[in-house]
Amino acid sequence: MTKTLERREKLRSDLIQAAERMIAERGLAGLKTRDLAREIGCANGAVYNLVADVDELVLRVGSRTLRRLDDALSTAETGEPSPRETLVRIAIAYCDFAAENLQLWRALFEHRMETDKALPDWSVDDQLQLFRHIYKPLAALLPKRGAEELGITARSLFSAVHGMVALGLEQRLVAVPLPALRKEIAGLVRAMIDGLITREQAASPD
């Protein structure tokens, strides 16, 4: 019985990895149950013994992607004492991660559940974890702000960088080469932070 369970878990893990590979290669729209089944060596229908439906599968892959992103950002933080430059490094690490995992990263944002079904908790958690990286250095830079206010600013900062990365990697209009993009991001993040600090000081000078 244990043997059967192990087998099952193995297959399940194979399935998720195969899905990850497939999204990475062909994008979210290229994910097909039949191909997955062939890949892991089972019948089409068996997929539904391992996973409730394709939505769950996509979320599992998304969870893995978020975890790897989390690791990448953690690495970027280490050994940088200045909170300002920490934020710059994080932003650039985010950019690099997106560039290196383009399709998987896109899948995080493309995927949308049908309106009623809510995201499972573990998926929401994964996402909130990421803000921690921004929140901490930002709190050091803007000591006068309250927790809620800081949370909103962290979110805005993330959104702004995300926008630059998203449109930069899109190559819809002019293709921006990656080094130029990184430089742009670094410049704008520094500008935003300096501006935020200046404005905080101007608002209530000691």
Place this chain on the structure above:
Amino acid sequence: MTKTLERREKLRSDLIQAAERMIAERGLAGLKTRDLAREIGCANGAVYNLVADVDELVLRVGSRTLRRLDDALSTAETGEPSPRETLVRIAIAYCDFAAENLQLWRALFEHRMETDKALPDWSVDDQLQLFRHIYKPLAALLPKRGAEELGITARSLFSAVHGMVALGLEQRLVAVPLPALRKEIAGLVRAMIDGLITREQAASPD
């Protein structure tokens, strides 16, 4: 013969407007040729007399959306002497436009052609026009920058604001109320601009 042509043009324009309404109501994925045909009172197949395919239809609607956006941004500019506050107003106008035309605005970014077919020129033009709004005031604020450099910064600024609007209206995690979003955007744009100016002056002080 003229009568026939007129009729045809009328129907064609009806079609595009119906498509616009349908996207606005149900999103890009809710656009169906059969529904469109019923809406404008013709047979399913007749749609293909008016338009090459659905892709073209979506681009035509996109073009209209971009033009309205352009108008909204132009309106936001008028009567504001300070280039800094002009940029803030433009950013907020962008946010408001997106909020008021949520589905149509999303359709601009969701729609992707199959890889080989390139965007027609008139569509690319529409898009480049928009940067003009940002470019002008930015040039006034950063007099030392060259044209190309300014273009890149304008693009970055747009991307950053776009990111804030996109994730802000997404409501994927925490729903940000619109007034709070506008305030956040205004704050971050001011911070970015101030930071950019400071950094430009610091780089080569007179």
Place this chain on the structure above:
DNA sequence: TGTACATCAGTGAACGCGCGTTCACTGATGTAC
């Protein structure tokens, strides 16, 4: 250890739905004389 039986992982054909696009056909509109 061996036999009868139960369970359930695994099978793959078929269901069901959706939908863009095509095409043989029709009938109204316009042209030629």
Place this chain on the structure above:
DNA sequence: TGTACATCAGTGAACGCGCGTTCACTGATGTAC
């Protein structure tokens, strides 16, 4: 103005494709005795 003919907008049924999900069935694995 009237008649024969040509054109082509308009029709809507059918094609074609894709694909997630279900389901009756099978056979291997595990259990009971």
